[in-house]
Amino acid sequence: MSPNVSEAFARIRDTALARWRQTFESPNPVILVGTATCGRAAGAIETAAAFRQALTEAGRTDIPIIEVGCMGHCYAEPLVIITKPASGYPPIAYGYVTPEIARILTRDYVLGEDPSLEFILGALDTNEMIPSLKDLPRFAIETPVLLERCGFIDPENIEHAIARDAYAALVRALEMDPPAVIAEIGRAGLRGRGGAGFPTAQKWEICRKAPGEPKYFICNADEGDPGAFMDRSILESDPHSVIEGMIIGAYAVGARYGYIYVRAEYPLAVERVKKALTQSRALGLIGEHILGSDFSFDIKVFEGSGAFVCGEETALIASIEGRPGLPKHRPPFPAHRGLFGKPTVINNVKTLAFVPRIIAQGAPWFTGIAKGNTTGTAVFALAGKIVNTGLTEVPMGTTLREIIFEIGNGIPKGKAFKAVQIGGPSGGCLPETELDRPVDFESLREAGAMMGSGGMVVLDEDDCMVDVARYFLEFTQGESCGKCTPCRLGTKQMLEILTDITRGEAKMEDLNTLADLAEDIRSASLCNLGKTAPNPVLTTLRYFRGEYEAHIKEKRCPAKKCYHLMAYYILPEKCERSCEACVGTCTVEAIYVGKKRVKVIDQSKCVKCGTCLEACPPQYNAIVKISPLSELPEALPPLEEK
Amino acid sequence: MGGSPPTPGEEREELAKFLDHVRASVAKERESLIPALQEAQRRFGYLPAEAMLAIGEHLGIPDMDVYSVVTFYNQFRLNPPGRHSIRVCMGTACHVKGGQIILDAWKRRLGIDRRQTTPDREYDLDTVACVGCCTMAPVTVVDGEVQGKMSPTRVDGILLSHQIQKGKEAREEA
Numbered sequence: 001m002s003p004n005v006s007e008a009f010a011r012i013r014d015t016a017l018a019r020w021r022q023t024f025e026s027p028n029p030v031i032l033v034g035t036a037t038c039g040r041a042a043g044a045i046e047t048a049a050a051f052r053q054a055l056t057e058a059g060r061t062d063i064p065i066i067e068v069g070c071m072g073h074c075y076a077e078p079l080v081i082i083t084k085p086a087s088g089y090p091p092i093a094y095g096y097v098t099p100e101i102a103r104i105l106t107r108d109y110v111l112g113e114d115p116s117l118e119f120i121l122g123a124l125d126t127n128e129m130i131p132s133l134k135d136l137p138r139f140a141i142e143t144p145v146l147l148e149r150c151g152f153i154d155p156e157n158i159e160h161a162i163a164r165d166a167y168a169a170l171v172r173a174l175e176m177d178p179p180a181v182i183a184e185i186g187r188a189g190l191r192g193r194g195g196a197g198f199p200t201a202q203k204w205e206i207c208r209k210a211p212g213e214p215k216y217f218i219c220n221a222d223e224g225d226p227g228a229f230m231d232r233s234i235l236e237s238d239p240h241s242v243i244e245g246m247i248i249g250a251y252a253v254g255a256r257y258g259y260i261y262v263r264a265e266y267p268l269a270v271e272r273v274k275k276a277l278t279q280s281r282a283l284g285l286i287g288e289h290i291l292g293s294d295f296s297f298d299i300k301v302f303e304g305s306g307a308f309v310c311g312e313e314t315a316l317i318a319s320i321e322g323r324p325g326l327p328k329h330r331p332p333f334p335a336h337r338g339l340f341g342k343p344t345v346i347n348n349v350k351t352l353a354f355v356p357r358i359i360a361q362g363a364p365w366f367t368g369i370a371k372g373n374t375t376g377t378a379v380f381a382l383a384g385k386i387v388n389t390g391l392t393e394v395p396m397g398t399t400l401r402e403i404i405f406e407i408g409n410g411i412p413k414g415k416a417f418k419a420v421q422i423g424g425p426s427g428g429c430l431p432e433t434e435l436d437r438p439v440d441f442e443s444l445r446e447a448g449a450m451m452g453s454g455g456m457v458v459l460d461e462d463d464c465m466v467d468v469a470r471y472f473l474e475f476t477q478g479e480s481c482g483k484c485t486p487c488r489l490g491t492k493q494m495l496e497i498l499t500d501i502t503r504g505e506a507k508m509e510d511l512n513t514l515a516d517l518a519e520d521i522r523s524a525s526l527c528n529l530g531k532t533a534p535n536p537v538l539t540t541l542r543y544f545r546g547e548y549e550a551h552i553k554e555k556r557c558p559a560k561k562c563y564h565l566m567a568y569y570i571l572p573e574k575c576e577r578s579c580e581a582c583v584g585t586c587t588v589e590a591i592y593v594g595k596k597r598v599k600v601i602d603q604s605k606c607v608k609c610g611t612c613l614e615a616c617p618p619q620y621n622a623i624v625k626i627s628p629l630s631e632l633p634e635a636l637p638p639l640e641e642k
Numbered sequence: 643m644g645g646s647p648p649t650p651g652e653e654r655e656e657l658a659k660f661l662d663h664v665r666a667s668v669a670k671e672r673e674s675l676i677p678a679l680q681e682a683q684r685r686f687g688y689l690p691a692e693a694m695l696a697i698g699e700h701l702g703i704p705d706m707d708v709y710s711v712v713t714f715y716n717q718f719r720l721n722p723p724g725r726h727s728i729r730v731c732m733g734t735a736c737h738v739k740g741g742q743i744i745l746d747a748w749k750r751r752l753g754i755d756r757r758q759t760t761p762d763r764e765y766d767l768d769t770v771a772c773v774g775c776c777t778m779a780p781v782t783v784v785d786g787e788v789q790g791k792m793s794p795t796r797v798d799g800i801l802l803s804h805q806i807q808k809g810k811e812a813r814e815e816a
Contacts, residue, residue: 041775041788074777226733229774264680264717265773267786303680306716308771322675322703324714383735383776390777421734457734457776471737475771481714563742587747587794607750609743609794 004292009171012283013162020163027086029063029110033097034079034151036070036236037268038229038390042077043098050099051080054106063110069237071151074390076121079151082109093133095121138392138407143369145377146230146353147393150237155272158279161240167285169356173248174293178208181252185355187363189375194220194311194348195423195452196528197374197441200355203345207253207335210343214256217297218339218346219246220316221262221269224308225424226475228455230379230391231349235262235269238353239276243299245352247286248359250297253345258299261316264306274301308425308479312527313338313346315481326483327527348453350379371397374440382408384457385415394439401435404458415460418559419543423452425472425479426532428539429465448539450532464561465544466551470498472536476529487530490521494537501548503564504555504628511548515541560625563608567625567632570612572598574622582612582623594636603635653686660685661696668700675701675711679718687723716771724759724766726804728752729783733772739779745769747794748782751801764804 023030033048051065073079076095082105083091092115094105101119108114122133133139153160173181186201207215219242223231235242246258262270277299280286288296307325309315315325317339338344354376358366367375374396380403383389387409394403400420411417419429428449437443441451459468477491497514500506518534525531541548550556557565577597590605591612616623626632660682668674682693689712698708712718730745749755752765759766775781778790784800
């Protein structure tokens with residue numbers, strides 16, 4: 001490989017570093033606002049605008065406001081970091097920054113001297129003045145590798161990424177032989193993070209040796225699992241880590257063209273990836289003769305159009321080729337015959353983002369991170385009934401309990417933990433007794449769940465496990481492409497049985513039919529969508545059979561969630577007679593004033609939305625959910641006005 | 643988004659422009675089909691039959707195959723959009739936090755089912771599998787903006803704000 005590669009890159013890097021230092025190492029303050037999709041939903045754009053306006057009014061437009069990605073602390077969005085070396089404080093992160101707070105922070109800290117401790121989330125570094133994020137219990141467990149730069153760099157400015165080590169591994173890889181690159185990834189034991197855990201080096205090796213030109217390299221960013229959003233977050237916060245991983249991978253297998261297949265539901269990720277590609281092309285990091293070497297590789301963005309099955313690699317390929325996303329029989333595997341019939345590698349976003357880090361820091365570093373047999377870290381998206389929602393990255397082998405209770409800080413509102421749903425529609429629901437299980441590909445599969453793409457939805461006592469299983473089945477049933485019969489018809493039958501159960505119309509023998517169907521679909525489906533579709537049902541049957549039986553035998557939903565088996569009721573003895581909070585908020589005017597001015601729900605009008613329960617003042621707490629319906633007391637007649 | 647629906651004349655003009663664009667700059671490969679359909683949908687908010695036919699003709703793909711691609715992917719719409727687009731997220735996190743209740747509230751207030759447009763073309767309603775804002779659940783995407791922590795009363799609030807906006811515009815015009 002030509003020796004100019006490192007020289008060419010050194011020039012790029014020096015410019016980037018000089019500008020980075022100019023921004024971050026000057027005594028002037030710098031404001032970082034997290035504007036990934038989650039931040040935007042919480043109002044980050046308005047927050048950034050408020051900073052801008054306050055600084056303009058003060059005549060200090062020289063102070064940079066940088067829009068960064070997501071740090072993972074989604075529960076505290078909008079999130080802002082203020083760096084002000086002149087103050088003597090380390091960079092400070094502030095949470096829940098509304099435009100109002102942005103104005104206060106500008107006045108008191110950016111322009112003044114007071115770091116406004118009442119709004120802080122924590123300092124980024126340990127110090128003696130203010131509590132640090134590193135003092136939080138979660139920090140002892142979390143190991144940011146993929147999320148290292150997320151939230152600290154401007155994803156739309158390639159120089160930020162380069163100043164924080166992006167593309168250095170590419171230079172290193174280009175100076176190695178392609179087989180040596182594959183060998184290094186193999187030594188690191190990197191396994192596909194899309195969910196299946198196939199050894200990455202093995203996939204690359206097959207493709208490298210397969211005959212056929214040109215070869216293709218695809219990044220699978222069709223993150224379709226509901227409940228998973230780490231791929232979106234990485235693409236929005238640090239797209240260059242993925243692009244660099246792709247270039248290294250393409251170099252290792254000898255691919256000429258690449259695609260990043262992103263869901264169209266992620267418009268910001270699409271936009272940021274396109275910008276990132278334009279910038280790396282301008283610096284000669286992709287395109288003809290990368291960094292002056294003999295290696296050429298270019299990347300296009302392909303927007304998926306909303307089909308879950310396209311996360312399956314053969315369906316994804318069909319989709320790029322302009323066809324409906326129907327999976328094909330494997331073998332031949334895409335590494336032999338993939339896109340346009342040529343050898344093709346398809347890797348997940350996270351898998352690719354690991355690649356540069358492994359090349360830069362070496363396989364032993366990567367194998368040293370994990371606690372169990374699977375190497376490296378895992379990124380989880382925490383959502384549902386959990387206090388600290390957001391992203392977290394932990395060493396493989398960390399237990400579920402640590403993730404949910406130490407990092408996620410447990411269940412809100414003092415409710416009891418019931419289950420955690422891992423791996424989306426292909427995964428399963430694990431109960432309390434499985435929480436000490438270390439997280440890796442094998443142990444989750446043993447428990448009946450799956451790593452999947454790493455979505456973790458926490459369920460509490462108010463969630464009905466039958467309803468959750470039905471929800472996932474409804475999803476996979478709707479997304480089944482219809483090509484093979486077990487998946488197309490089998491999931492439909494399962495869904496109908498589950499629907500009957502949630503309506504209290506099922507018989508006990510239906511549970512056996514359900515289990516039989518699940519087994520058939522699992523063994524006979526063509527692709528993994530079908531093969532894994534029964535998992536949510538099988539795990540809930542295995543761990544929460546009692547709930548299924550209560551629905552069937554007693555027509556009772558233990559969590560009081562299933563629409564047809566529950567009702568809202570106002571306890572006459574608790575209802576405060578002069579209060580009409582519920583009457584006013586009812587969205588369908590189903591609440592009337594009954595005898596003795598006690599409020600009564602007209603069950604024929606009620607749509608069970610629960611607004612009244614939220615509206616009833618906590619000192620009365622008069623509204624309850626009742627299941628089974630046979631326990632619902634008779635309604636009081638309306639008050640007759642005299 | 644949020645603008646008035648185009649008049650039939652405007653739509654015809656835009657269609658003619660789009661067809662010129664397709665013939666001039668879309669590469670004649672099967673691979674171009676989905677991106678070209680996406681481009682059409684971006685411009686019109688849905689896929690007019692003329693656009694689908696023209697794309698198919700340009701790429702040499704039978705109409706039936708174009709239609710099978712369009713109906714396979716959830717993203718493509720065959721109905722014209724409303725002035726406001728309502729996308730209710732039905733992801734896992736939204737589901738456990740009451741996504742169905744939010745969808746029901748929109749359906750009730752708009753009087754339409756998912757994948758439909760109100761007769762006055764003010765609103766179209768649909769669901770999405772997951773917009774990845776699980777931490778803000780339940781979520782509805784209104785005119786491309788993610789609205790987090792939805793409730794039936796917020797549905798009413800959003801509709802009211804649209805009404806106020808419309809009233810203001812009407813007064814300004816008058």
